[in-house]
Amino acid sequence: MNNYNNYPVISLDDIIRPTQLIIDLKVLKENFNKIKQHVKPARVMPILKANAYGHGLVRIAQLMQELNADYIGVAVLEEGILLRETGIKLPILVLGGIWGNQIPIFLKHNLTMTASSIEKLNQIDEIAGKMNIKAKVHLKIDTGMERIGVHYYNAKNFLNAAVKTKNVIIEGIYSHFANSEKGDLSYTKLQLERFQEVIWYAEKIFQEKLIFHISNSGAILQMPEANLDMVRPGIMLYGVYPSNEVKKTVEVKSALTWKSIVVYFKVIKPNHPVGYGSTWQTDHNIRSVTIPVGYGDGYMRSMSNKAEVIIRGKRYPVIGTISMDQIVVNIENDTAYNGDEVILIGSDGNSKITVEEMADWAGTIPYEILTNINTRVPRVYIE
Numbered sequence: 001m002n003n004y005n006n007y008p009v010i011s012l013d014d015i016i017r018p019t020q021l022i023i024d025l026k027v028l029k030e031n032f033n034k035i036k037q038h039v040k041p042a043r044v045m046p047i048l049k050a051n052a053y054g055h056g057l058v059r060i061a062q063l064m065q066e067l068n069a070d071y072i073g074v075a076v077l078e079e080g081i082l083l084r085e086t087g088i089k090l091p092i093l094v095l096g097g098i099w100g101n102q103i104p105i106f107l108k109h110n111l112t113m114t115a116s117s118i119e120k121l122n123q124i125d126e127i128a129g130k131m132n133i134k135a136k137v138h139l140k141i142d143t144g145m146e147r148i149g150v151h152y153y154n155a156k157n158f159l160n161a162a163v164k165t166k167n168v169i170i171e172g173i174y175s176h177f178a179n180s181e182k183g184d185l186s187y188t189k190l191q192l193e194r195f196q197e198v199i200w201y202a203e204k205i206f207q208e209k210l211i212f213h214i215s216n217s218g219a220i221l222q223m224p225e226a227n228l229d230m231v232r233p234g235i236m237l238y239g240v241y242p243s244n245e246v247k248k249t250v251e252v253k254s255a256l257t258w259k260s261i262v263v264y265f266k267v268i269k270p271n272h273p274v275g276y277g278s279t280w281q282t283d284h285n286i287r288s289v290t291i292p293v294g295y296g297d298g299y300m301r302s303m304s305n306k307a308e309v310i311i312r313g314k315r316y317p318v319i320g321t322i323s324m325d326q327i328v329v330n331i332e333n334d335t336a337y338n339g340d341e342v343i344l345i346g347s348d349g350n351s352k353i354t355v356e357e358m359a360d361w362a363g364t365i366p367y368e369i370l371t372n373i374n375t376r377v378p379r380v381y382i383e
Protein backbone atom coordinates (compact mmCIF):
# COMPACT_ATOMS: atom_id res chain seq x y z
CA MET A 1 0.00 0.00 0.00
CA ASN A 2 1.36 3.37 -1.02
CA ASN A 3 0.95 6.17 1.42
CA TYR A 4 1.26 8.98 -1.10
CA ASN A 5 3.00 12.08 0.26
CA ASN A 6 2.57 10.73 3.78
CA TYR A 7 -0.99 11.93 4.03
CA PRO A 8 -2.85 10.07 6.73
CA VAL A 9 -4.77 8.34 3.96
CA ILE A 10 -7.32 5.63 4.39
CA SER A 11 -6.15 2.37 2.90
CA LEU A 12 -6.83 1.71 -0.76
CA ASP A 13 -9.13 -1.15 0.29
CA ASP A 14 -11.40 1.43 1.87
CA ILE A 15 -11.63 3.77 -1.08
CA ILE A 16 -12.31 1.16 -3.75
CA ARG A 17 -16.03 0.72 -4.32
CA PRO A 18 -17.40 -2.10 -2.21
CA THR A 19 -19.30 -3.39 -5.25
CA GLN A 20 -16.62 -5.56 -6.81
CA LEU A 21 -15.98 -8.44 -9.13
CA ILE A 22 -13.60 -10.90 -7.50
CA ILE A 23 -11.84 -13.11 -10.02
CA ASP A 24 -10.02 -16.24 -8.94
CA LEU A 25 -7.13 -16.69 -11.36
CA LYS A 26 -6.39 -20.18 -10.03
CA VAL A 27 -9.83 -21.33 -11.17
CA LEU A 28 -9.28 -19.82 -14.62
CA LYS A 29 -5.94 -21.57 -14.84
CA GLU A 30 -7.57 -24.90 -13.96
CA ASN A 31 -10.28 -24.36 -16.55
CA PHE A 32 -7.69 -23.56 -19.20
CA ASN A 33 -5.63 -26.65 -18.37
CA LYS A 34 -8.69 -28.90 -18.43
CA ILE A 35 -9.69 -27.61 -21.85
CA LYS A 36 -6.14 -28.04 -23.12
CA GLN A 37 -6.03 -31.61 -21.82
CA HIS A 38 -9.43 -32.37 -23.32
CA VAL A 39 -8.61 -31.21 -26.86
CA LYS A 40 -4.95 -32.12 -27.19
CA PRO A 41 -3.12 -32.28 -29.53
CA ALA A 42 -5.23 -29.40 -30.86
CA ARG A 43 -4.00 -25.92 -29.98
CA VAL A 44 -6.03 -23.56 -27.82
CA MET A 45 -6.99 -19.97 -28.65
CA PRO A 46 -8.70 -18.53 -25.56
CA ILE A 47 -11.29 -15.94 -26.58
CA LEU A 48 -10.87 -12.67 -24.67
CA LYS A 49 -13.33 -10.40 -26.47
CA ALA A 50 -15.64 -8.00 -24.61
CA ASN A 51 -13.21 -7.40 -21.74
CA ALA A 52 -12.54 -11.15 -21.46
CA TYR A 53 -16.26 -11.82 -20.97
CA GLY A 54 -16.22 -9.17 -18.25
CA HIS A 55 -13.24 -10.64 -16.39
CA GLY A 56 -10.80 -7.88 -17.44
CA LEU A 57 -8.99 -8.11 -20.77
CA VAL A 58 -5.43 -7.24 -19.76
CA ARG A 59 -5.09 -9.37 -16.64
CA ILE A 60 -6.66 -12.39 -18.29
CA ALA A 61 -4.39 -12.00 -21.32
CA GLN A 62 -1.39 -11.86 -18.97
CA LEU A 63 -2.58 -15.08 -17.36
CA MET A 64 -2.95 -16.72 -20.77
CA GLN A 65 0.57 -15.63 -21.61
CA GLU A 66 1.85 -17.12 -18.33
CA LEU A 67 0.06 -20.35 -19.26
CA ASN A 68 1.61 -20.39 -22.73
CA ALA A 69 -1.64 -20.29 -24.66
CA ASP A 70 -1.04 -20.75 -28.38
CA TYR A 71 -3.04 -17.76 -29.54
CA ILE A 72 -5.42 -15.10 -28.23
CA GLY A 73 -8.70 -14.23 -29.94
CA VAL A 74 -10.39 -10.83 -29.59
CA ALA A 75 -13.27 -9.25 -31.49
CA VAL A 76 -12.11 -5.75 -32.40
CA LEU A 77 -8.92 -3.94 -33.32
CA GLU A 78 -8.89 -1.80 -30.16
CA GLU A 79 -8.79 -4.88 -27.94
CA GLY A 80 -5.76 -6.12 -29.86
CA ILE A 81 -3.97 -2.77 -29.61
CA LEU A 82 -4.57 -2.60 -25.85
CA LEU A 83 -2.99 -6.02 -25.45
CA ARG A 84 0.06 -5.06 -27.51
CA GLU A 85 0.44 -1.83 -25.54
CA THR A 86 0.36 -3.76 -22.29
CA GLY A 87 3.08 -6.12 -23.38
CA ILE A 88 1.25 -9.19 -24.64
CA LYS A 89 3.50 -11.00 -27.09
CA LEU A 90 1.30 -13.95 -28.01
CA PRO A 91 -0.15 -14.03 -31.51
CA ILE A 92 -3.53 -12.27 -31.50
CA LEU A 93 -6.31 -12.93 -34.01
CA VAL A 94 -8.96 -10.23 -34.36
CA LEU A 95 -12.13 -12.15 -35.18
CA GLY A 96 -14.29 -9.30 -36.41
CA GLY A 97 -14.35 -7.60 -39.78
CA ILE A 98 -11.94 -4.94 -40.98
CA TRP A 99 -13.09 -1.60 -42.30
CA GLY A 100 -11.90 1.83 -43.31
CA ASN A 101 -8.24 2.54 -42.77
CA GLN A 102 -7.63 -0.10 -40.15
CA ILE A 103 -5.27 -2.35 -42.12
CA PRO A 104 -2.05 -0.35 -41.53
CA ILE A 105 -2.86 -0.25 -37.81
CA PHE A 106 -3.30 -4.02 -37.68
CA LEU A 107 0.06 -4.40 -39.38
CA LYS A 108 1.81 -1.90 -37.15
CA HIS A 109 0.74 -3.83 -34.04
CA ASN A 110 1.43 -7.27 -35.48
CA LEU A 111 -2.18 -8.37 -35.14
CA THR A 112 -3.51 -11.24 -37.24
CA MET A 113 -6.39 -10.20 -39.47
CA THR A 114 -9.53 -12.00 -40.50
CA ALA A 115 -10.05 -11.76 -44.25
CA SER A 116 -13.71 -12.25 -45.02
CA SER A 117 -13.76 -11.45 -48.74
CA ILE A 118 -11.45 -11.48 -51.78
CA GLU A 119 -11.65 -7.69 -51.87
CA LYS A 120 -10.44 -7.35 -48.27
CA LEU A 121 -7.71 -9.88 -48.88
CA ASN A 122 -6.39 -7.97 -51.89
CA GLN A 123 -6.51 -4.73 -49.94
CA ILE A 124 -4.43 -6.32 -47.18
CA ASP A 125 -1.97 -7.62 -49.77
CA GLU A 126 -1.58 -4.21 -51.36
CA ILE A 127 -1.12 -2.28 -48.12
CA ALA A 128 1.29 -4.85 -46.67
CA GLY A 129 3.30 -4.56 -49.90
CA LYS A 130 3.51 -0.78 -49.57
CA MET A 131 4.58 -1.07 -45.95
CA ASN A 132 7.04 -3.80 -46.84
CA ILE A 133 5.55 -6.12 -44.23
CA LYS A 134 4.11 -9.63 -44.47
CA ALA A 135 0.52 -9.59 -43.18
CA LYS A 136 -0.67 -12.54 -41.11
CA VAL A 137 -4.17 -13.53 -42.11
CA HIS A 138 -6.81 -16.15 -41.33
CA LEU A 139 -9.47 -16.64 -43.97
CA LYS A 140 -13.06 -16.70 -42.75
CA ILE A 141 -15.48 -19.14 -44.32
CA ASP A 142 -19.21 -18.91 -43.72
CA THR A 143 -20.56 -22.44 -43.29
CA GLY A 144 -23.99 -21.45 -41.99
CA MET A 145 -23.89 -18.42 -39.75
CA GLU A 146 -24.57 -15.76 -42.42
CA ARG A 147 -22.57 -13.13 -40.58
CA ILE A 148 -19.13 -12.54 -42.09
CA GLY A 149 -17.00 -14.72 -44.33
CA VAL A 150 -17.06 -16.14 -47.80
CA HIS A 151 -19.79 -18.74 -48.31
CA TYR A 152 -18.47 -22.31 -48.32
CA TYR A 153 -19.88 -22.73 -51.83
CA ASN A 154 -17.70 -19.86 -53.09
CA ALA A 155 -14.62 -20.84 -51.10
CA LYS A 156 -12.59 -22.17 -54.04
CA ASN A 157 -12.35 -18.73 -55.67
CA PHE A 158 -11.40 -17.21 -52.33
CA LEU A 159 -8.68 -19.77 -51.67
CA ASN A 160 -7.35 -19.47 -55.22
CA ALA A 161 -7.05 -15.71 -54.72
CA ALA A 162 -5.33 -16.27 -51.39
CA VAL A 163 -2.67 -18.50 -52.96
CA LYS A 164 -1.84 -15.69 -55.39
CA THR A 165 -1.21 -12.97 -52.76
CA LYS A 166 2.38 -11.81 -52.38
CA ASN A 167 2.58 -10.02 -49.06
CA VAL A 168 0.17 -12.13 -47.05
CA ILE A 169 0.96 -15.16 -44.93
CA ILE A 170 -2.17 -17.29 -44.94
CA GLU A 171 -1.74 -18.84 -41.53
CA GLY A 172 -5.16 -20.35 -41.01
CA ILE A 173 -8.70 -20.84 -42.23
CA TYR A 174 -11.68 -20.81 -39.92
CA SER A 175 -15.43 -20.88 -39.60
CA HIS A 176 -17.93 -20.51 -36.77
CA PHE A 177 -20.77 -22.69 -35.47
CA ALA A 178 -24.28 -21.30 -35.06
CA ASN A 179 -25.84 -24.05 -32.88
CA SER A 180 -23.11 -26.08 -31.21
CA GLU A 181 -24.52 -25.56 -27.70
CA LYS A 182 -27.81 -27.29 -28.64
CA GLY A 183 -28.83 -30.84 -27.85
CA ASP A 184 -29.56 -31.39 -31.56
CA LEU A 185 -26.24 -31.27 -33.39
CA SER A 186 -27.47 -31.89 -36.92
CA TYR A 187 -26.86 -28.33 -38.13
CA THR A 188 -23.44 -28.29 -36.46
CA LYS A 189 -22.54 -31.53 -38.25
CA LEU A 190 -23.67 -30.03 -41.54
CA GLN A 191 -21.47 -26.98 -40.92
CA LEU A 192 -18.50 -29.21 -40.13
CA GLU A 193 -19.03 -31.20 -43.33
CA ARG A 194 -19.12 -27.99 -45.34
CA PHE A 195 -15.91 -26.84 -43.66
CA GLN A 196 -14.22 -30.19 -44.29
CA GLU A 197 -14.80 -29.73 -48.03
CA VAL A 198 -13.00 -26.40 -47.76
CA ILE A 199 -10.14 -28.00 -45.81
CA TRP A 200 -9.84 -30.71 -48.44
CA TYR A 201 -9.46 -28.10 -51.18
CA ALA A 202 -7.09 -25.92 -49.15
CA GLU A 203 -4.79 -28.84 -48.45
CA LYS A 204 -4.66 -29.46 -52.17
CA ILE A 205 -3.67 -25.94 -53.21
CA PHE A 206 -1.60 -24.59 -50.30
CA GLN A 207 1.92 -25.90 -49.88
CA GLU A 208 2.25 -24.80 -46.25
CA LYS A 209 0.41 -26.49 -43.40
CA LEU A 210 -2.46 -24.21 -42.33
CA ILE A 211 -4.28 -23.98 -39.00
CA PHE A 212 -7.93 -25.00 -39.44
CA HIS A 213 -10.31 -24.08 -36.63
CA ILE A 214 -14.05 -23.96 -36.03
CA SER A 215 -14.88 -25.07 -32.45
CA ASN A 216 -16.33 -22.76 -29.82
CA SER A 217 -17.30 -23.91 -26.30
CA GLY A 218 -20.41 -25.83 -27.40
CA ALA A 219 -18.44 -27.85 -29.96
CA ILE A 220 -15.47 -28.43 -27.62
CA LEU A 221 -17.93 -29.98 -25.18
CA GLN A 222 -19.99 -31.97 -27.67
CA MET A 223 -18.15 -32.56 -30.93
CA PRO A 224 -14.53 -33.65 -30.48
CA GLU A 225 -14.27 -34.42 -34.21
CA ALA A 226 -14.46 -30.66 -34.79
CA ASN A 227 -11.33 -29.87 -32.73
CA LEU A 228 -9.19 -29.86 -35.91
CA ASP A 229 -5.89 -27.95 -35.39
CA MET A 230 -7.09 -25.41 -32.86
CA VAL A 231 -10.15 -24.66 -30.70
CA ARG A 232 -11.57 -21.30 -29.60
CA PRO A 233 -13.06 -21.57 -26.11
CA GLY A 234 -14.83 -18.49 -24.82
CA ILE A 235 -17.46 -18.86 -22.14
CA MET A 236 -16.28 -22.25 -20.85
CA LEU A 237 -12.86 -20.83 -20.08
CA TYR A 238 -14.67 -18.63 -17.55
CA GLY A 239 -16.38 -21.69 -16.09
CA VAL A 240 -19.83 -21.05 -17.51
CA TYR A 241 -21.56 -23.50 -19.87
CA PRO A 242 -22.97 -22.10 -23.12
CA SER A 243 -26.44 -23.53 -22.50
CA ASN A 244 -28.44 -25.74 -20.14
CA GLU A 245 -28.77 -28.54 -22.66
CA VAL A 246 -25.07 -28.82 -23.52
CA LYS A 247 -23.21 -31.99 -22.44
CA LYS A 248 -20.81 -31.07 -19.65
CA THR A 249 -17.91 -33.24 -20.79
CA VAL A 250 -15.32 -30.88 -19.32
CA GLU A 251 -15.82 -29.88 -15.73
CA VAL A 252 -15.15 -26.15 -15.45
CA LYS A 253 -15.87 -23.80 -12.58
CA SER A 254 -16.90 -20.17 -12.44
CA ALA A 255 -14.00 -17.98 -11.40
CA LEU A 256 -16.11 -15.01 -10.48
CA THR A 257 -17.82 -13.60 -7.41
CA TRP A 258 -19.83 -10.41 -7.74
CA LYS A 259 -20.27 -8.87 -4.34
CA SER A 260 -21.26 -5.70 -2.57
CA ILE A 261 -22.16 -4.62 0.95
CA VAL A 262 -25.15 -3.44 2.92
CA VAL A 263 -25.08 0.36 3.11
CA TYR A 264 -28.49 1.13 4.61
CA PHE A 265 -31.03 -0.56 6.86
CA LYS A 266 -34.65 0.38 7.48
CA VAL A 267 -38.16 -0.88 8.18
CA ILE A 268 -40.73 -0.53 5.39
CA LYS A 269 -44.40 -0.19 6.29
CA PRO A 270 -47.48 -1.14 4.29
CA ASN A 271 -48.68 1.51 1.83
CA HIS A 272 -45.11 2.67 1.24
CA PRO A 273 -44.11 1.26 -2.16
CA VAL A 274 -40.47 0.70 -3.08
CA GLY A 275 -38.57 2.28 -5.98
CA TYR A 276 -39.37 3.88 -9.34
CA GLY A 277 -42.84 3.15 -10.59
CA SER A 278 -43.86 1.88 -7.13
CA THR A 279 -43.93 -1.69 -8.42
CA TRP A 280 -43.72 -3.45 -5.06
CA GLN A 281 -45.27 -2.96 -1.66
CA THR A 282 -45.64 -4.89 1.54
CA ASP A 283 -48.75 -5.73 3.59
CA HIS A 284 -46.82 -5.97 6.87
CA ASN A 285 -43.75 -4.33 8.34
CA ILE A 286 -40.54 -5.69 6.85
CA ARG A 287 -36.88 -5.04 7.35
CA SER A 288 -34.95 -4.07 4.25
CA VAL A 289 -31.41 -3.23 3.23
CA THR A 290 -30.10 -1.11 0.38
CA ILE A 291 -27.15 -2.26 -1.76
CA PRO A 292 -25.06 0.08 -3.97
CA VAL A 293 -25.39 -1.74 -7.30
CA GLY A 294 -27.75 -1.17 -10.20
CA TYR A 295 -28.30 -1.41 -13.93
CA GLY A 296 -25.59 1.23 -14.33
CA ASP A 297 -23.18 -1.53 -13.33
CA GLY A 298 -24.84 -4.19 -15.48
CA TYR A 299 -27.19 -5.50 -12.78
CA MET A 300 -29.98 -5.66 -15.25
CA ARG A 301 -33.22 -3.81 -14.74
CA SER A 302 -35.17 -6.67 -16.28
CA MET A 303 -34.43 -8.64 -13.07
CA SER A 304 -36.57 -6.26 -11.02
CA ASN A 305 -38.75 -8.18 -8.53
CA LYS A 306 -37.11 -11.45 -9.68
CA ALA A 307 -33.47 -11.34 -8.56
CA GLU A 308 -32.16 -12.58 -5.22
CA VAL A 309 -28.98 -11.89 -3.28
CA ILE A 310 -27.18 -13.76 -0.50
CA ILE A 311 -26.58 -12.11 2.89
CA ARG A 312 -25.10 -14.09 5.79
CA GLY A 313 -25.50 -17.33 3.83
CA LYS A 314 -29.20 -16.86 3.09
CA ARG A 315 -31.05 -15.80 -0.07
CA TYR A 316 -33.32 -12.75 -0.08
CA PRO A 317 -35.42 -11.15 -2.84
CA VAL A 318 -34.70 -7.85 -4.53
CA ILE A 319 -37.86 -5.72 -4.25
CA GLY A 320 -39.05 -2.90 -6.46
CA THR A 321 -37.53 -1.69 -9.70
CA ILE A 322 -33.76 -1.94 -9.96
CA SER A 323 -32.35 1.60 -10.12
CA MET A 324 -29.24 2.72 -11.94
CA ASP A 325 -27.10 2.59 -8.80
CA GLN A 326 -29.06 0.91 -6.01
CA ILE A 327 -31.27 -2.03 -5.15
CA VAL A 328 -33.46 -2.76 -2.15
CA VAL A 329 -33.61 -6.23 -0.57
CA ASN A 330 -36.30 -7.65 1.69
CA ILE A 331 -34.84 -9.45 4.71
CA GLU A 332 -38.25 -9.83 6.46
CA ASN A 333 -37.53 -10.40 10.18
CA ASP A 334 -33.85 -11.19 9.84
CA THR A 335 -30.88 -9.15 10.89
CA ALA A 336 -28.26 -7.44 8.74
CA TYR A 337 -25.85 -4.65 9.52
CA ASN A 338 -24.25 -1.93 7.45
CA GLY A 339 -21.06 -3.35 6.00
CA ASP A 340 -22.35 -6.93 5.76
CA GLU A 341 -21.22 -8.67 2.62
CA VAL A 342 -23.82 -9.21 -0.10
CA ILE A 343 -23.28 -11.83 -2.80
CA LEU A 344 -24.85 -11.01 -6.17
CA ILE A 345 -23.18 -13.90 -8.01
CA GLY A 346 -21.25 -16.56 -6.12
CA SER A 347 -21.74 -18.61 -3.00
CA ASP A 348 -21.84 -18.13 0.73
CA GLY A 349 -22.50 -21.04 3.07
CA ASN A 350 -24.99 -23.37 1.39
CA SER A 351 -26.45 -20.66 -0.82
CA LYS A 352 -25.32 -20.10 -4.37
CA ILE A 353 -26.26 -17.80 -7.24
CA THR A 354 -24.84 -18.70 -10.65
CA VAL A 355 -24.42 -16.62 -13.77
CA GLU A 356 -26.87 -19.00 -15.42
CA GLU A 357 -29.53 -18.33 -12.78
CA MET A 358 -29.06 -14.59 -13.12
CA ALA A 359 -29.45 -14.94 -16.89
CA ASP A 360 -32.82 -16.65 -16.33
CA TRP A 361 -34.01 -13.78 -14.12
CA ALA A 362 -32.96 -11.28 -16.76
CA GLY A 363 -34.48 -13.26 -19.62
CA THR A 364 -31.14 -13.53 -21.39
CA ILE A 365 -28.09 -15.80 -21.80
CA PRO A 366 -25.08 -16.03 -19.45
CA TYR A 367 -22.89 -14.35 -22.08
CA GLU A 368 -24.87 -11.13 -21.80
CA ILE A 369 -24.75 -11.12 -18.00
CA LEU A 370 -20.96 -11.41 -18.02
CA THR A 371 -20.27 -8.88 -20.75
CA ASN A 372 -22.65 -6.35 -19.19
CA ILE A 373 -20.80 -6.05 -15.90
CA ASN A 374 -19.12 -2.82 -16.84
CA THR A 375 -15.95 -0.98 -15.95
CA ARG A 376 -17.56 0.91 -13.06
CA VAL A 377 -17.25 -2.32 -11.10
CA PRO A 378 -13.62 -2.74 -9.97
CA ARG A 379 -12.04 -6.10 -10.77
CA VAL A 380 -10.08 -7.65 -7.92
CA TYR A 381 -7.87 -10.62 -8.72
CA ILE A 382 -6.95 -13.37 -6.32
CA GLU A 383 -4.31 -15.98 -7.11
Ligand SMILES: *Cc1c(COP(=O)(O)O)cnc(C)c1O
Pocket residue numbers: 047049095176215216217218232233234235236242
Ligand atom coordinates in the same frame (compact mmCIF):
# COMPACT_ATOMS: atom_id res chain seq x y z
C1 LIG B 1 -17.13 -15.54 -29.37
C2 LIG B 1 -16.51 -16.47 -30.31
C3 LIG B 1 -16.00 -17.71 -29.88
C4 LIG B 1 -16.19 -18.23 -28.46
O1 LIG B 1 -17.52 -18.64 -28.29
P1 LIG B 1 -17.99 -19.34 -26.92
O2 LIG B 1 -19.35 -19.82 -27.22
O3 LIG B 1 -17.96 -18.29 -25.88
O4 LIG B 1 -17.02 -20.43 -26.65
C5 LIG B 1 -15.32 -18.48 -30.79
N1 LIG B 1 -15.17 -18.07 -32.07
C6 LIG B 1 -15.65 -16.90 -32.53
C7 LIG B 1 -15.45 -16.51 -33.96
C8 LIG B 1 -16.35 -16.07 -31.67
O5 LIG B 1 -16.84 -14.91 -32.13
